[in-house]
Amino acid sequence: MAPSDPALLAAQAPPGPAFPAAEAPPDPILVAAEASPDLLAVANAPVVWMCALGVFAVIFAQTFVYVRAARTAGPEIGMSRADLKGAYRAGAVASIGPSLAVVLVAVALLALFGTPAVLVRIGLIGSAGTETASAGIATGTAGVTLGGPGYDPSVFALAFIAMSLSGGMWMLATLLLTPVLDRGGKKLGAVDPAIMTIIPAAALLAAFSMLAVTEMPKSGVHLLTVLSSAAVMAGCLYLASALKARWLKEWALGFAIIAALAIAYLAHTA
Incomplete structure (x- = not known):
């Protein structure tokens, strides 16, 4: 008997069970809406x-x-219209990074809370960790997983109220503590005016440095992103000083953010 041709045997073999195509993960709010049709109506x-x-x-x-x-x-403090326009441009450029973060947060929360609720929360806070933690704790008290079975309109309302109270406390603390800090700042300024020049700058530097330091140990990509953004920022500031290009100083932060995003993307996909 002639040896069998593997290709011929494979062609004559009965078809096996078809494997289902990979499906995208279900939308939590749509899954919950199937069990509770009123959820989408409440969320919107x-x-x-x-x-x-x-x-x-x-x-x-x-x-x-x-x-x-x-x-x-x-x-009144010696700032011309040109100085004000420069400050506006610098502020707009500096908002690029936080704005991108807010957009990503909004996309992450849309599936859980719907469009208007996310707009309300992100318009005030913008912290995905804070929002989901508040909502998760609230839904947990009802014995329901956030976006899971039992996530009905009443649980959605409970989560939304918890997020709103969390954000409200932030604003209340700001409202109450800002006058106290202002009075303290004036007293320190009366003792030594240079102190109120150093303290705000040091506080901002410490806050953003801690944000960077906490990200660096997570992975090599995190470290590369932080170092590359710092290098781009330093290079832009050096060129702005050497070339006396004031516009480059205003756009330095934007260039550093865009470069860091590009490097992080390339490092992840490499």
């Missing part, structure tokens, strides 16, 4: 949309008030 209720629009209306109003106050106070 008109009153929630009105709250979201109200939050952003307050943000725009605050922005207008601050810009107007800066234009009024600027000439």
Whole structure:
């Protein structure tokens, strides 16, 4: 008997069971909505949309008030219109990184809380860790996993209230402690005016340094990202000083953020 051809045997063999194609993970809020059809209606209720629009209306109003106050106070402290415009540009560039982080947070939370609720929360806080921790604790008290079975409108409302109270305490603490810190700052300034120049700069430097230091030990990619962004920032500041290019100093942070994002992406995909 001639040896069998493996390809011919494979062609004559009966078809085996078909393997199902890989499916995308289900949307938690849609899964919960199948068990409770009212969940999507509650998550996208008109009153929630009105709250979201109200939050952003307050943000725009605050922005207008601050810009107007800066234009009024600027000439009194020797800042020209050109200086103010430069400060506006620097602030806009500096907001690129935090804004990207907020967008990523919003995308991560959309599946759990719906669009208007996420807009309300992200418009005020922007911390995915804080928001999900508050919601997770709240749903846990009801014996339900966040986005899991039993995540019905009542549990959604419970999680939303917990997140709102968490954010409210942040704003309340700011409202109460800011005048206290202001009085303390004035007393320190009366003793030595240079102190109030050093302390805010040192506090900002310490805060952002700690954020960077906590990320560096996580992996080589984290370390590479931090070092590369620092190198780009230092290079931009050096060139701005050497070339007397003021615009480069204003855009240095934006360039450092974009370079760090690109390097982190390439390092992850390499």
